[in-house]
Amino acid sequence: MTYVLPSYRDAVAFNPERFNPITLAGNERAKVILACFEPGQFIPVHRPGVDLSLLVLEGEGRIVAGEEELSVQAGAIAFVPAGERRGIKAETRLVILHVVTPPPTQEDHVQVMAGLQAGQWQ
Numbered sequence: 150m151t152y153v154l155p156s157y158r159d160a161v162a163f164n165p166e167r168f169n170p171i172t173l174a175g176n177e178r179a180k181v182i183l184a185c186f187e188p189g190q191f192i193p194v195h196r197p198g199v200d201l202s203l204l205v206l207e208g209e210g211r212i213v214a215g216e217e218e219l220s221v222q223a224g225a226i227a228f229v230p231a232g233e234r235r236g237i238k239a240e241t242r243l244v245i246l247h248v249v250t251p252p253p254t255q256e257d258h259v260q261v262m263a264g265l266q267a268g269q270w271q
Contacts, residue, residue: 163187180252186239193264194236194271197257199249201229208243238270
C-alpha cells in the first residue's frame with residue numbers, strides 16, 4: 150500500500166491515559182507508526198524481535214537503546230536492532246516516527262503491556 154501524508158501534524162493525536170501509537174502504513178515487511186506522548190508517558194523497556202528506526206519529530210524525552218540511556222529531542226535519530234533493549238519516556242509532549250521491521254507480533258508486545266499495566270518504564 151502506498152501512503153502519503155502531507156504533514157505528520159495532520160495525524161498527531163494525544164491520549165491522556167497512555168502513549169498513543171498511530172499506525173500510518175504497513176505491510177508484511179514493515180510498519181510505520183506515529184507515537185504521541187504526553188509528559189511522563191512511556192513505552193516500557195523491552196526486547197522485541199524487530200528492528201526499530203525512530204526519528205524524534207517534536208519534544209524531549211529519554212530513550213533506552215541497547216545498554217545506553219540518552220536524552221533526545223527533536224531531530225534525534227536512533228536505530229535499535231532486534232533483540233536489543235529499547236524504551237521511550239516523554240519529558241515534554243513528544244512525537245516520534247517509528248519504523249519497525251518486520252511488524253511486531255503479539256509476543257513482541259507482552260513486555261510492553263506488562264510494563265504499562267504495572268506503570269513501570271524500566
